[in-house]
Amino acid sequence: MPGTGTFVIVGASLAGAKAAETLRAEGFAGRVVLVGEEERLPYERPPLSKGLLLGSAEPESTLVHDREWYAASDVELRLGTRVTEVDAERRVVRAGDDEIAYDRLLLATGSRPRRLLGGDENVLYLRGLDDSLRLLAVLGTGGHLTIIGSGWIGLEVAAAARERGVAVTVVAPEAVPLQRVMGERIGGVFADLHREHGVDFRFGSGVQELRGSEVVLDGGEILRTDHVLVAIGAEPNVGLARRAGLAVGDGVLVDALHRTSDPAIFAAGDVAAVEHPGYGERIRVEHWANALHSGPAAALSMLGRGSPWTNVPYFFTDQYDLGMEYAGRLTPGATVVIRGDLAGRECIVFWVDHGRVVAGMNVNVWDVTDQIQDLIRAGFHGHRVDEIRLADPDVPLPELLP
Template identity: 60%
Template sequence: MIDDRTFVIVGAGLAGAKAAETLRSEGFPGRVVLLGEETERPYERPPLSKGMLLGTAERGSVYVHAADWYRRHDVDLRTSTPVRALDRTAREVRLADDSTIGYDRLLLATGAEPRRLPIPGDVTYLRTLQDSDRLAANLHEGARLVIVGAGWIGLEIAAAARERGAAVTVIETAPLPLHRVLGDRLAASFAALHAAHGVVFHFGRQAAEFRPDGVVLDDGTVCPADTVLVAVGVRPRTDLAEAAGLAVDDGVPVDSRLRTNDPFIFAAGDIAAVDNVLLGHRVRVEHWAAAIDTGEAAARAMLGQEVAYDRVPYFFTDQYDLGMEFAGWIPPGTDPELVIRGDLAAREYVAFWHDKGRVLAGMNVNVWDVNESIQDLVRSGVEVDPARMADPGVPLAELTQ
């Protein structure tokens, strides 16, 4: 059967690449155009702050597909091709060279970009493969790295830098790293981990000035640096959607089928604020698993398949000898209780956040092959006795029974 439809994907990151893959694996025979601003073909971002900096990941291992995959699957991948505008009436995307491509269905997977600080100076941000290459070249014995921001990316980079022999200073406005995400007890554990590896923290402080020789804090303290990295989060790249008149809030709101307020346009990845039918909320997640899951779901919805997005948010981190997986979501305004199963001091435990016994999220630290059970527990919605949650003698799989 001839299918002359054209599906255009704007954004050649992980979400866009998985959407293109899904379109072909589901049998779509029409034209697929994948447009990316970067010179690289689609790649995964987690190694940029982990294996690429440590030198344990080969550069070629970060790509989503082999170089010839797009040709073999008849996907028109165009790198170094920014999209300037969307014409929703004509159903066209306008490229930077003023040419246009018509679409029958359009997927926006434009991702996110680092939040910038309004302070002049020569600083580094980590978002692209080239950013990771440049940063890795500066991490060596005797180098001095100052990181502004003690979130997940900042801490991963701090760990990699220390393992490479660099001196690391971290500046954070909060009283502890990851404080807003993890709360006092767990955040203190991450602070102790990094302090034990020689990281110097300045909590409750912010950068006031970037100088060639380092960073001046708001209390006048000078932190010497050869490299300054700013890691204060990202913002969804919604400018294209907003200029086209699509609804934009915290990202691009989409229904459970990943569809925007325009029935011909879908969104996936970091920009997609998805109506998650499991969680009963609209949720935007800036992590690797969400890029895969939303990209695949959006592709199936573009094909007209029944889709009701219900994935449990998931992410992971590696810092020194600590490995962690987190699954779940804590609604804003919720004040859940924390239960620890295992040995927090030894950093071998599972943490549960629950609301009256109903598990909202779980985090396994150096405890493996349990995240599927944690996701089952989140998904079940059953009320569990906190004493059973905390008891390592009760198998996790039995908590849903």
């Protein structure tokens, strides 16, 4: 196990900061350098579309660590610095005007919002803290916000905007929100929730053009608006890895130990497409829990004491009076099993594929996430459940485990 030398982390993100924390907690005595493009200390992103927009959280509350922690932990911060090159042969990174030699390198470069052509200063994106603060200022002016995209970010912003009295129109090509991650039936629940709070949906429509205060839809309809939020997903920042000659696809390709095709380079967080033994394929997850846990997992692998990645994807959201936690991955053709009152939005929704639980969502029902994830992990090993008993709230979830 390496105990000295220089470990460089590119990406002053949640994954990067937690990796640095793990290195020190595990007794690594060498040099740790954390490099990030933003001037801000590493922060957590969930509040950017939730608490910050609702006014229930302050920017300082998002920090992973305060500045004093980095000094006390002897972690060198290089903020406001862009890494432009990784020379894998020489094992150096070019950070600003400097070259930093490394013994181990972690790429935690994250992802960036997919963009639409056109528009002007009224077109917004939400990725970083500065984006959130700009959006907060916009919501404070009232008016009308058009959101392009009906995924998690789009819906969370729609909920925050409505609670602040802003008129909202959501435009999406699907038939319901979240259709690709939850299917049409459960996506319809979220559509109903937002309609009850005054959101206007334009489903089955794409955007032809952003033109000042006008959004031109594919069919020619023109929506007049004060501001536009483009929330059509994200793409991994793989440019640095690709130029370094690493294997990339939908993300930087890593094995179950977060190792890239170069034995001295690792990747974690949004940018990493990880070989997952349970799913039998590489998966890339952009949610908070993945960054929180994959940074430490990669750090352990950098120290030579890692273990295969078996975490179940996890996400949470709060929209109006609906609180929800979602675990797993939807597979095509999975059966929906409802445990509780779906219409009253107090239930657990399961997705079952040939008897295996592949995903679960608890809606306004709490302290069951671990049990849901246990059922999903059991499915990795072929365990099948009785759907009638799965739907019965009187049957404790642990009784469905092998």
